[in-house]
Amino acid sequence: xxxxxxxxxxxxxxxxxxxxxxxxxxxxxxxxxxxxxxxxxxxxxxxxxxxxxxxxxxxxxxxxxxxxxxxxxxxxxxxxxxxxxxxxxxxxxxxxxxxxxxxxxxxxxxxxxxxxxxxxxxxxxxxxxxxxxxxxxxxxxxxxxxxxxxxxxxxxxxxxxxxxxxxxxxxxxxxxxxxxxxxxxxxxxxxxxxxxxxxxxxxxxxxxxxxxxxxxxxxxxxxxxxxxxxxxxxxxxxxxxxxxxxxxxxx
Amino acid sequence: xxxxxxxxxxxxxxxxxxxxxxxxxxxxxxxxxxxxxxxxxxxxxxxxxxxxxxxxxxxxxxxxxxxxxxxxxxxxxxxxxxxxxxxxxxxxxxxxxxxxxxxxxxxxxxxxxxxxxxxxxxxxxxxxxxxxxxxxxxxxxxxxxxxxxxxxxxxxxxxxxxxxxxxxxxxxxxxxxxxxxxxxxxxxxxxxxxxxxxxxxxxxxxxxxxxxxxxxxxxxxxxxxxxxxxxxxxxxxxxxxxxxxxxxxxxxx
Numbered sequence: 001x002x003x004x005x006x007x008x009x010x011x012x013x014x015x016x017x018x019x020x021x022x023x024x025x026x027x028x029x030x031x032x033x034x035x036x037x038x039x040x041x042x043x044x045x046x047x048x049x050x051x052x053x054x055x056x057x058x059x060x061x062x063x064x065x066x067x068x069x070x071x072x073x074x075x076x077x078x079x080x081x082x083x084x085x086x087x088x089x090x091x092x093x094x095x096x097x098x099x100x101x102x103x104x105x106x107x108x109x110x111x112x113x114x115x116x117x118x119x120x121x122x123x124x125x126x127x128x129x130x131x132x133x134x135x136x137x138x139x140x141x142x143x144x145x146x147x148x149x150x151x152x153x154x155x156x157x158x159x160x161x162x163x164x165x166x167x168x169x170x171x172x173x174x175x176x177x178x179x180x181x182x183x184x185x186x187x188x189x190x191x192x193x194x195x196x197x198x199x200x201x202x203x204x205x206x207x208x209x210x211x212x213x214x215x216x217x218x219x220x221x222x223x224x225x226x227x228x229x230x231x232x233x234x235x236x237x238x239x240x241x242x243x244x245x246x247x248x249x250x251x
Numbered sequence: 252x253x254x255x256x257x258x259x260x261x262x263x264x265x266x267x268x269x270x271x272x273x274x275x276x277x278x279x280x281x282x283x284x285x286x287x288x289x290x291x292x293x294x295x296x297x298x299x300x301x302x303x304x305x306x307x308x309x310x311x312x313x314x315x316x317x318x319x320x321x322x323x324x325x326x327x328x329x330x331x332x333x334x335x336x337x338x339x340x341x342x343x344x345x346x347x348x349x350x351x352x353x354x355x356x357x358x359x360x361x362x363x364x365x366x367x368x369x370x371x372x373x374x375x376x377x378x379x380x381x382x383x384x385x386x387x388x389x390x391x392x393x394x395x396x397x398x399x400x401x402x403x404x405x406x407x408x409x410x411x412x413x414x415x416x417x418x419x420x421x422x423x424x425x426x427x428x429x430x431x432x433x434x435x436x437x438x439x440x441x442x443x444x445x446x447x448x449x450x451x452x453x454x455x456x457x458x459x460x461x462x463x464x465x466x467x468x469x470x471x472x473x474x475x476x477x478x479x480x481x482x483x484x485x486x487x488x489x490x491x492x493x494x495x496x497x498x499x500x501x502x503x504x
Contacts, residue, residue: 057407057408059404059407059408082410085407085408085410086410088408089408090404090405090408092401092404092405094399094401096399096401096402096404096405097405098402098405098406098420098424099424100423100424109409109411109419109420110409110410110411113410113411113415113419114409114410114411114412114415115410155405158405158409159408159409161409162409162410
């Protein structure tokens with residue numbers, strides 16, 4: 001499986017196309033993410049940015065083109081899907097914590113059942129990551145008893161417990177009350193500073209300026225523009241991108 | 252109002268006991284020896300009714316799960332199989348299915364070289380279980396599908412297999428929604444078990460029929476029969492409500 005030439009890319013999408021029925025959601029997507037690189041994807045809603053991220057761990061199936069994650073090609077083969085999911089963590093807009101389990105059990109379920117860790121090992125890892133997202137004291141509560149910001153930090157910790165090489169964030173702060181956004185972004189900035197490879201779909205341009213190595217602008221299923229943040233924010237090449245930035249940076 | 256209704260009902264019953272020309276409550280009058288024997292005969296069918304219902308419900312609960320799982324698959328042909336089963340079984344009236352199982356199924360076994368006799372007891376159980384399983388499967392499906400898709404996705408991203416995400420994430424959440432309607436379905440089974448009387452199963456209804464033949468007092472005997480089912484169902488629904496309170500489902504403020 002490790003037949004791909006570009007080994008230094010953690011993620012590489014080449015000419016990826018996807019349709020929902022007749023609707024062409026992704027058009028010739030070419031995107032590569034180096035190990036340790038932080039890529040921020042932005043664009044108007046319906047532009048396909050979430051779909052790109054969801055294709056990377058096969059929550060969505062792409063119909064054309066190739067996707068490689070850590071040198072493994074993502075195909076319909078359950079083994080490739082399993083191997084890639086083992087290396088890719090995902091944080092959702094709606095948190096998607098398991099409401100019937102305590103925070104700690106949310107964190108140890110994957111490591112114990114999918115990785116075969118002992119309860120003791122899994123709990124140790126779980127407490128370590130709860131510490132890192134700064135809510136070790138909430139371990140025995142149910143998700144419903146936590147604020148949105150705390151839930152999202154638990155969700156980040158849950159992904160980290162699987163010790164992924166890559167983290168995907170699908171609008172991680174869009175469902176949060178404004179006062180809770182920064183506590184989640186702080187955790188993400190720390191994660192970025194520690195060298196995690198990250199692909200983040202977000203409208204938080206302050207966060208993007210701070211951590212992004214590469215900005216990607218999508219519209220109507222296409223990558224319209226990608227480049228270094230400096231150039232991207234100060235001198236966007238395309239008219240569509242300029243317009244989008246002026247709209248979201250206005251306030 | 253309630254009292255008046257009760258009193259008039261009591262009057263009807265008592266006056267019936269007095270004038271035996273139009274009423275014949277003596278057949279089930281516990282004060283007379285023959286009446287008491289008749290009552291014991293009628294009520295003794297209760298055990299079979301409960302047994303048949305319980306075993307049929309148990310099988311139906313498992314069968315329903317086996318039917319619903321392919322119905323939730325992403326593979327079309329598996330979904331079609333599950334759908335066909337549900338639509339087919341749901342369309343067959345209970346009584347014809349009972350005849351088919353009791354009189355027909357042994358012949359199929361025979362043609363396959365198997366000698367499996369089907370007695371009224373198992374004939375009734377198989378029929379009730381199959382007939383109910385289509386409904387059980389639909390209840391499961393509704394329960395499982397009401398769990399947000401994000402739960403499955405989150406389970407996948409932490410590496411759980413399909414079976415694991417069902418076992419640890421989806422079913423534990425769905426069970427709260429599934430249990431009350433499944434318990435209600437049990438009431439349906441209890442009532443439908445009356446059909447077992449026609450293939451000779453000695454349960455509540457059969458007992459009543461037999462006594463009617465020898466005593467010729469249908470009104471009184473069938474009245475008692477209805478009361479027997481009423482008591483049984485009331486006990487079960489009290490149990491269902493208890494269960495709902497415990498699970499924190501159902502409508503409560």
